[in-house]
Amino acid sequence: MFQMLAIPIATMVIVLSGGSVTRAQDADWIVKESAADFAATVQVLQAEIEKRGATVVATVDHAAAARKSGLELPPTTVIIFGNPALGTPLMQKRQTAGIDLPLRVLVWADAGGKVQVGYWLPSRITDAHEIGNADEVMDKIAAALSAITDAAVAR
Numbered sequence: 001m002f003q004m005l006a007i008p009i010a011t012m013v014i015v016l017s018g019g020s021v022t023r024a025q026d027a028d029w030i031v032k033e034s035a036a037d038f039a040a041t042v043q044v045l046q047a048e049i050e051k052r053g054a055t056v057v058a059t060v061d062h063a064a065a066a067r068k069s070g071l072e073l074p075p076t077t078v079i080i081f082g083n084p085a086l087g088t089p090l091m092q093k094r095q096t097a098g099i100d101l102p103l104r105v106l107v108w109a110d111a112g113g114k115v116q117v118g119y120w121l122p123s124r125i126t127d128a129h130e131i132g133n134a135d136e137v138m139d140k141i142a143a144a145l146s147a148i149t150d151a152a153v154a155r
Helices: 002-012 038-051 062-068 084-093 095-099 123-128 135-153
Strands: 013-016 021-024 029-033 055-061 076-082 103-109 115-120
Touching: 029 135, 038 055, 038 076, 038 103, 038 115, 038 135, 055 062, 062 076, 076 084, 084 095, 084 135, 103 135, 115 135, 123 135
Parallel strands: none
Antiparallel strands: 013 021, 021 029, 029 115, 055 076, 076 103, 103 115
16 A cells, blocks of 8 residues: 555656746646744744735644644644735635635744745645636735745745
């Protein structure tokens, strides 16, 4: 069984731009390594979200929830945020997009202690919900998400 899983998993991840950004080839998963520590990365991510006119809707601290249950988990936090001016037009075309909005960014410390920031490409929303004619909105969302996460992982 392990051999059956090892090959597909090993082939899913490709490295772009010198190893600082990883993309899951089939799943549109983007990962950026942060130059800052965990707390600073989360703080800058939240500040960059608000600086660009979006709102942090929730912060989910998975590590804290694990501790409350007597379990251990390295730092792992999801920041949920959105901008109704960009998300609402998608839901007007297809309300089911609401399951994927607002957007989410995961920040975690990996097994080596390096801080990672990951997110799904926003195009997954239009693909999954078969929303057409949304290129302008999706370009804005993708550019904002990229800029927000780039700022969060910078020194």
